[in-house]
Structure formats: structure tokens, C-alpha cells
Amino acid sequence: MTLVHDVAGDPGAPAVLLLHAGVADRRMWDGLAPALGGPFRVIRPDLRGFGDSPLPVGGPEYTNAGDLAALLDDLGVEDAAVVGASFGGKVALELASAHPGRVRELVLLCPAAPGVPDTEASDAFDAEEGRLLEAGDVEGAVRLNVTTWLGPDADDAAREALAVMQRQAFEVQLAADAAASAAGVPEPGPSPVEVDLAGIHVPTFVVEGAHDMDMLRACARHVAATVPGAELSVLEWAGHLPALERPDAMLALLLDVLRDDPTVHAP
Template sequence: MPQLEVDGAVLTYDDEGPRDSEGVPLVFVHGWTADRHRWDHQIEHFAAGRRVIRLDLRGHGESTGAGVRAVGELADDVLALLDHLKVDRCVLVGHSMGGMIVQTIALARPDRVERLVLVDSISRMTYSRGRGLLMAVSTRLPYKLFVATNIKRAFSPGYPREEVRKYIEASTATPKEVVMTDYGAMRAFDVLDRLGEIEAPTLLVHGYHDIQLPLKQMLRMAKAYPNAVVRIIDAGHELPVEKPAELTAALDAFLSERA
């Protein structure tokens, strides 16, 4: 289990697959309160033929470190890992908060990004007045209830309760300080007005039933991307968990397309 020390944190990561394969490496970045194992299905599939990299973000999973005040700090961690692994150019795949991270990298270092994939992610956190009030109230709940409420909302209706409980338990194991400060960083995230700068081919894949980061917000940002493909799947916000095979197929199709 390789690790890298970066700015007071120890990042745990996986680096698998053949180094001499065709195509640049795939780099997978998970979301808020999750860990690198959200990508198990994709890693198993793609590592057979190309290099794949994933990490636990600082304070998540098996990585140490405090929460961050801005998404850019997490983007710096990912870039530090790529530098350490001598990866000059890659395909970046991010889920939810991970999608915010990879957008940040694409804007700051376009030379490092061959393609971009955003899974259940958006470019600006936007709330209706009612939902904004609900989110503000939810932060005042006891910590475990706050996390549990958000994780329950992340799954589509009818998803097995025992599976949801498993992910709630894993998420509440993430330190409170990390969860709450990263939550603030996400709420402050806004690159919507800069999306025209991202020239890399981009796949926007979203769960139809996503109420955490609603589909209509993704569709609005899709119009701003110069070179975007949209794929909508019958799932909630936790698309990598609910429909892993369909997500992998969407990635496969996108990667096989010519730029």
C-alpha cells in the first residue's frame, strides 16, 4: 500500500496496470466522505489494459490530514501525487467533490489533462431558497445524523437499505473536522464562468435521480463546455456504487472516441 507525504498529510494511493500500455494513465478522484474504493469496478476493468491511479484524499479512507478551506488545496495534492509518479499527462475522472477537484486541475494545468470525466458533479453549488435553508439547518444536526442524512439522499429511491447503512458507517468514520471543512469548500466552489477555458474532451455522466447535485444544474454547465458529451444513467448521486457497470461502459465508450 504505497503512500506519499504531502504538506502535512500522508496520502494512500494505488498505482496499477501496465506502464507500457497505449493511452495515458487514468486517474480517479473520489468524492466527499468517500474513499478510493468507490472506483473498484473501474479499476478492475481498466487495469487489465492500461495504467490506473487512485488515491484517498487527505483525511479520507486510509489517508491522514486535516480538512481544507478550498477545493484547490485538494487539487494540489493530486498534482503532487502525479508529479511523484512522473505522470505528465492523464485522463482525470472525478466523482462529486472529486469532479470539482479535476475541474480545478483542468483550469490550472490544462497541459496535464488529455480528457476529463465528471461523474455526478457540477461547477457551481447553487441552491433554491428552500434547499439553501434546509442545508443550513442540516449543518446544525449532530454530526452522525448530518452525515447519515446526506448519504441517504445520495442514493436513488429503492436502493437496498442495508447497502446504504454500510456507506453511512464508512462515511461517519471520516473525521468530523475533515467532513465539515471540506463541505464548506464545496459550497464555496464556483468555476462555472470559466468552463469555456477547458478545451479537453469532457464526459459529463450523471444520475437521473441525483438530488444532491441535481441533473438540471449539470445540464446548465454542460452548455458552457466547448467539447462535452453528456450521458444520463438511471441512478442517484452515488453512480459509481449504484450502477458501476454502466458507468464503466460509458467511460469505455468515451475513451474510445477520437478527440
């Protein structure tokens, strides 16, 4: 299947692929994509199970990296700078590992990453989210995610936008799980992709939010320390989703990094 996606900007400009967080969808980039579409060709997909991309039940195996490589093929894009937030950062690393020729640069905003142990805080979050969903309290689970993942600078509009996206993701994923259970087939989801951080050899810029959960802060530091030549920037104001918390500041940062401006790498 072809991922639902938006494309903006000059078709002849360098491509930038924006990968959303696991609590969001392609709409999380609404505050950044129009301005990025000036110097770049901006591609923002919904991964399967998020936004408008369905989560097929009982279909063939797939990987997120494979879906993205196929999307780039469909669009005639040889390679792209890949900006990934949270879960989207992990998917960006999977794409760079499985299809290295398709990635010319990585910008990872508070990425999830393999090889980092859970913490008391992350275990407590997972347990509470699971409890709420098991009880059928989707709205409670939505509120938990909004409260956990947005930092102190997020305004009411950002909180409402995240709630809308997270609610839709829960609805799509829970419906697919229920359909799989009724059909007696495994719950749908991507096949794992092995990520070799030390084997990634493209310019890599990693953002860590000072107000992020401890496990995610450790992920950012682990990626920056393991990918050869990676650069780490700690944003003292940021939580887990800086692109939603301060879109203007993140636009400045992304333009600096993606234009390879060595003078300013932080807002």
C-alpha cells in the same frame, strides 16, 4: 504531503485518475478499478480529509489540484484522463484549469460546479446536516447523506459502503476542526482554485442522474453547456452516485468513453 493512493494496471498504459465524491473516498471505485486496470493505469487517491489522507492542522496552504499534480509527478505520469464524481468532479475541473497540461480528458459523474445557485432542497440538506453535526449526531448525519445521495438502484451493500466512508470522513474532518479550534488556528481545508469552464479544451463527458438533487442536476447541465464541445448523458436510473448504484453499468460506460468508442456512450 503525498496523498494516500492505490495504483493498478500496466505502468506503460494510459493513466486514468479516479477522484472520489465528498461523501466517500478511494474505496468508492472498488467495483470499477480492477476491470479498468486492464487497459489503463488506474490511480485513485484519497484527497486530504478523506479515507487515509490526513487533514493537517496549521500547515501551509494547499489546493487539491496542486496535490494531484504533485501525485502525478511522483508517479511519473505526464497526463491522465480524469474521472471525477460529485466533489471529485469539481476538483477535476480545478485540475484542468490550474494544470491544463496534466489532463487529457474529463469524465464528470454528477459533478459539483461553480456558478450554480443553491436551491431550496440543497439549502434544506445543508441545514439538516449542520444541525445533526452540531448536536453531535454523527450517525444521523451519516444516514442523511446515504439517504440523500444514493439513488433507488443502490443495494444494501452500496448503502453500507457509503456509510462507512462518510463516517470516516466526518471523524477525520471533525477531529481536525476541533484541533484547529484548540490551537487557535483556522479550520483546515484547501485554498480555492478559480475554474474557467469556457477555458477547458479537452474532451469532456458529463453524466447527470435523473434522480439527483435539483441543484446537482443543474451543475451537470451548466458544465456541459459551458465547457466547449462537452457531451451530456442523462442516466434515467441514476441518483447522485451512479458508480456505487450500478457499478457494472458505469464500468461499461467508462470503458466506452475512455476508449473513445463513438458507438455507445451509455449503458
